[in-house]
Amino acid sequence: MRIVATGMLAVMAAVFVISGFYLDAHPVWGFVHAFAEAAMVGGIADWFAVTALFRHPFGIPIPHTAIIPTNKDRIADTMADFLRDNFLTPAVVARRMIGMNVAGAIGDFLDKPPKSEGSRIAAGAASLFADMLESLDPERMGGQVRAGLKATLSRIEVAPPAGKMIEAAIVDGRHRPLIDSVIRWVALALEDNEDLVREMIHRRANTLLRFTGLDERLANSVIDGLYKLLAETLVDPEHPIRTKVEESLEKLGQDLQDDPELRARVEKAKNDLLDNPALGDWWQGVWERARRAMLDTARNPDRAMQGEIGKMVRELGSALSKDPRLQVMVNRFARRTAVGVATRYGDNIVRLVSETVRRWDAQTITDRVEGAVGRDLQFIRINGTLVGGLVGLTLHALGYLF
Numbered sequence: 001m002r003i004v005a006t007g008m009l010a011v012m013a014a015v016f017v018i019s020g021f022y023l024d025a026h027p028v029w030g031f032v033h034a035f036a037e038a039a040m041v042g043g044i045a046d047w048f049a050v051t052a053l054f055r056h057p058f059g060i061p062i063p064h065t066a067i068i069p070t071n072k073d074r075i076a077d078t079m080a081d082f083l084r085d086n087f088l089t090p091a092v093v094a095r096r097m098i099g100m101n102v103a104g105a106i107g108d109f110l111d112k113p114p115k116s117e118g119s120r121i122a123a124g125a126a127s128l129f130a131d132m133l134e135s136l137d138p139e140r141m142g143g144q145v146r147a148g149l150k151a152t153l154s155r156i157e158v159a160p161p162a163g164k165m166i167e168a169a170i171v172d173g174r175h176r177p178l179i180d181s182v183i184r185w186v187a188l189a190l191e192d193n194e195d196l197v198r199e200m201i202h203r204r205a206n207t208l209l210r211f212t213g214l215d216e217r218l219a220n221s222v223i224d225g226l227y228k229l230l231a232e233t234l235v236d237p238e239h240p241i242r243t244k245v246e247e248s249l250e251k252l253g254q255d256l257q258d259d260p261e262l263r264a265r266v267e268k269a270k271n272d273l274l275d276n277p278a279l280g281d282w283w284q285g286v287w288e289r290a291r292r293a294m295l296d297t298a299r300n301p302d303r304a305m306q307g308e309i310g311k312m313v314r315e316l317g318s319a320l321s322k323d324p325r326l327q328v329m330v331n332r333f334a335r336r337t338a339v340g341v342a343t344r345y346g347d348n349i350v351r352l353v354s355e356t357v358r359r360w361d362a363q364t365i366t367d368r369v370e371g372a373v374g375r376d377l378q379f380i381r382i383n384g385t386l387v388g389g390l391v392g393l394t395l396h397a398l399g400y401l402f
Contacts, residue, residue, distance in 0.1 A: 001378035008385050009047070012039040027400070034396030035389040042388015046381045053377075054366045068369055069362030076357035080350040088346035090339045097338055103330035107320025110313050130299050146283045150274050159266040163256030166249055179245055180234060187230045194223055 016036035022029040051057045052065040068075065086092065169175045190197070198219040233239045255262045273279060319326055357365065370377070 001375050001382075005043070005047075005378045005381035005385070008382060009040065009043040012036045012043060012385060012389065016040060030400070031393060031396055035393040038392020038395070039385045039389030042391070043381060043385035045388070046384030050377045050380055054370050066362075069366050072360065072362060072365045073358055075365075076354045079357060080354035083353055084346060084350040088342050088349060090343050090346075093338050093342045094335060097331075097335045100334075101327065101331060102334040103320045103327040106330075107317045107322075107327075110317025111321055112317075127299075130295055146280060146287070149283070153274060154271065157263065157267060158270055159256045159263040162266070163253040166253035166256070170246065170250060170253070175246070175249060176237070179242060183230055183234045187227065187234075190223070190226055190230070197223055 013036075016033060019029050019033040019036060023033060048057055052062070053067050054069070056062060056065045166175075229241070233241045236242070256266065257263075320330065360368075
């Protein structure tokens with residue numbers, strides 16, 4: 001475009017020179033001459049204006065030229081102020097996000113992800129994540145995660161939360177299925193060990209009972225009585241044994257919160273467990289399996305999306321797309337998050353823009369701005385040449401007529 005604009009100026013100069021030799025030959029040459037003369041003036045004036053924005057024309061330091069490199073610091077501050085006042089104020093961010101359905105867009109993407117550039121970007125991100133995982137030392141990373149987990153758990157006193165969980169479970173009745181399961185387990189254990197119970201009764205019975213065979217009847221009675229007791233406890237919600245168990249659980253929950261001695265014993269048991277090397281080995285195995293699973297997912301995202309992970313992701317996307325109440329909650333959270341980011345980090349973002357532009361040298365900012373709007377700048381020169389020529393032609397016509 002620079003060549004075209006400069007070429008038009010050269011053509012107008014040539015037409016001006018040639019038409020000057022034929023002014024007396026015919027009146028039309030006067031119109032051509034006037035057009036070419038005014039077009040040169042317009043083209044040169046706009047060339048000067050465009051050039052003065054970025055550099056000194058012909059290297060001559062004419063005042064008020066090279067405007068952009070001379071004022072780049074002021075331009076940086078102006079850009080930063082414009083960005084802050086029009087984009088990064090909490091009110092602007094909140095107003096902009098009121099009409100945005102972030103949850104719906106995320107839901108549609110998760111439910112039916114596009115098979116185009118988005119997939120390529122996702123594949124690139126997955127590959128980068130996999131490379132990062134492979135670059136980490138598995139044992140060292142696992143040790144760091146284990147140490148962090150241990151430090152976190154060691155600071156948490158588990159007895160009071162456990163006591164509150166037990167109390168809440170009893171209030172809501174969630175302990176009853178657990179008691180039922182324990183009763184059924186005891187019954188199955190008794191069934192599997194009937195011979196052992198009989199043997200114990202036989203050994204403890206005296207000679208007379210064994211001689212008369214009453215020990216066998218006693219063993220059957222004991223076993224039948226245990227089965228009957230377990231069955232009654234299972235079907236009767238108000239059974240004394242069940243009540244006694246619930247009372248014991250309530251006391252345990254209360255003691256876990258209020259009994260310093262019990263809390264100390266629980267803390268000691270927790271710390272002993274955390275210090276046990278077997279737990280460290282177990283966690284190392286868990287971390288390695290998790291790392292390999294993440295690697296496999298990152299290396300084969302399509303296969304992962306076809307399995308359980310993909311099923312869960314699609315279910316989440318469907319819920320986000322179809323549940324208006326969930327969308328309201330997610331959109332409200334996204335709006336508050338964006339407003340919070342603008343409030344907390346808006347000045348830092350603005351400062352980053354300003355400082356980055358300030359660090360550019362004059363030639364860098366000149367090249368970047370000129371490269372961004374270069375074609376339009378050359379159109380200014382072209383239009384200046386044509387408009388100038390038309391103005392000159394009009395003035396010559398008015399002078400010719402009057």
